[in-house]
Amino acid sequence: MSNRYTPLKAATAAxxxxxxxxxxxxxxxxxxxxDPHNIANLRxxxxxxxxxxxxxxxxxxxxxxxxxxxxxxxxxIPHKIDGYQIDLNANKCMTCHSRTAVGESQAPMISVTHFAxxxxxxxxxxxxRRYFCTQCHVSQDxxxxxxxxxxxxxxxxxxxxxx
Amino acid sequence: xKNLFKKFWHVxxxxxxxxxxxxxxxxxxxxxxxxxxxxxxALEVTNTESFCISCHEMRNTVYEELQTTIHYxxxxxxxxxxxxxxxxxxxxxxxxxxxxxxxxxYGKIFGTIDTPEKFEAKRLELAQHEWSRFKANDSLxxxxxxxPDSMDITxxxxxxxxxxxxxxxxxxxxxxxCHKGIAHKLPDIGTALAD
Numbered sequence: 001m002s003n004r005y006t007p008l009k010a011a012t013a014a015x016x017x018x019x020x021x022x023x024x025x026x027x028x029x030x031x032x033x034x035d036p037h038n039i040a041n042l043r044x045x046x047x048x049x050x051x052x053x054x055x056x057x058x059x060x061x062x063x064x065x066x067x068x069x070x071x072x073x074x075x076x077i078p079h080k081i082d083g084y085q086i087d088l089n090a091n092k093c094m095t096c097h098s099r100t101a102v103g104e105s106q107a108p109m110i111s112v113t114h115f116a117x118x119x120x121x122x123x124x125x126x127x128x129r130r131y132f133c134t135q136c137h138v139s140q141d142x143x144x145x146x147x148x149x150x151x152x153x154x155x156x157x158x159x160x161x162x163x
Numbered sequence: 164x165k166n167l168f169k170k171f172w173h174v175x176x177x178x179x180x181x182x183x184x185x186x187x188x189x190x191x192x193x194x195x196x197x198x199x200x201x202x203x204x205a206l207e208v209t210n211t212e213s214f215c216i217s218c219h220e221m222r223n224t225v226y227e228e229l230q231t232t233i234h235y236x237x238x239x240x241x242x243x244x245x246x247x248x249x250x251x252x253x254x255x256x257x258x259x260x261x262x263x264x265x266x267x268x269y270g271k272i273f274g275t276i277d278t279p280e281k282f283e284a285k286r287l288e289l290a291q292h293e294w295s296r297f298k299a300n301d302s303l304x305x306x307x308x309x310x311p312d313s314m315d316i317t318x319x320x321x322x323x324x325x326x327x328x329x330x331x332x333x334x335x336x337x338x339x340x341c342h343k344g345i346a347h348k349l350p351d352i353g354t355a356l357a358d
Contacts, residue, residue: 063321079322083232083345089286090349095341106325 042146057141065108066140070154074136075108081139086132093133094126206261212244218271221245224282228347248304248346249293287350294339302338309338 045051059080066076084092096105114130115122152160179187208214216222226245229235234243251257269275276282276289297304311331316324330336343349 061320079320085344085349087348088351090344090352092344092349104330 057143060140060142069151077137077139079139081134086134091126091131091133098126206257209261210246210250210257212246215245220271220276220282224276224279225347232346234346243308243346247307251300251303252307286348290343290347290350294343297339298337305338305342 041047043051044054059082060078061080063079066078068075081093086092094110095101096107097110099109101107102109110126110130112122114126115124117123117127118129212226216226229245234248236242250260274281276285311327314327316327319327326341330341331338
């Protein structure tokens with residue numbers, strides 16, 4: 001390696017210096033998620049820092065069915081699903097939500113749409129394409145949204161239009 | 164061979180010449196204490212988790228699966244080790260289970276489940292053994308820690324409280340009927356149901 005001055009090296013040094021200055025200014029900034037209009041990131045601190053991990057939120061475990069935001073929204077899971085096994089061997093959800101289990105469990109049966117394969121052919125049990133429940137159905141954390149949004153329920157949209 | 168046996172029988176039958184009855188009794192008693200102590204110590208050694216996972220068949224499969232569950236790691240730090248669930252705590256039942264488990268020594272020697280593939284192929288059978296054992300003794304090893312009488316169902320979720328009230332407290336079902344696959348991964352349930 002030679003120590004000769006080259007334009008490339010100078011450029012690299014300049015870029016590095018610029019980066020350092022940028023990082024220093026980023027460090028100085030106090031970025032908080034609580035201010036929804038000034039969100040730099042969702043990780044709770046500048047990029048160069050390792051912020052404390054946020055506390056794990058409590059999962060809603062009320063067993064109360066939630067309103068769907070639109071008719072074909074997959075209903076959310078109103079209970080904990082910690083350690084529920086869904087794989088080739090077994091589907092823990094189906095021990096309560098399968099057609100034959102709901103008598104004992106009193107849980108809602110999986111929708112009949114889940115019995116149809118992609119050709120619309122109805123099968124005797126859940127279709128493989130609908131087997132992995134948590135692809136669509138998720139449990140909910142009891143936490144305020146990180147970013148506010150302006151979603152309106154279709155009913156309220158219709159109502160405001162008719163007024 | 165027959166002569167050897169006859170000689171032995173003769174020695175056993177003949178009264179002692181040099182030692183007093185008291186000496187022989189005390190020696191016999193001490194030897195008994197040592198044998199019994201030794202036997203029970205050895206039994207307890209085989210009844211520890213570190214003994215179970217000294218073989219890779221257990222360490223790399225079921226023990227690894229256990230580590231992700233609440234029976235290994237939880238908020239209060241109370242945990243279940245292998246023998247807490249898989250060996251009866253009552254002495255006679257324990258010895259009976261240990262005698263059964265001598266077949267597992269055979270399995271170890273001949274490598275019945277010494278690869279992940281072999282283990283996976285046997286998973287259903289192994290699970291069914293445990294399920295039927297729990298079913299037969301009314302989930303005794305669960306109940307060694309979890310007692311229905313001490314369950315405060317007001318502290319349970321509604322779902323759990325309802326289920327326990329209608330199935331557990333009535334004796335209609337036992338723990339293992341619903342709580343399968345809580346400490347290890349479930350085997351191919353579909354195959355199990357089809358049989």
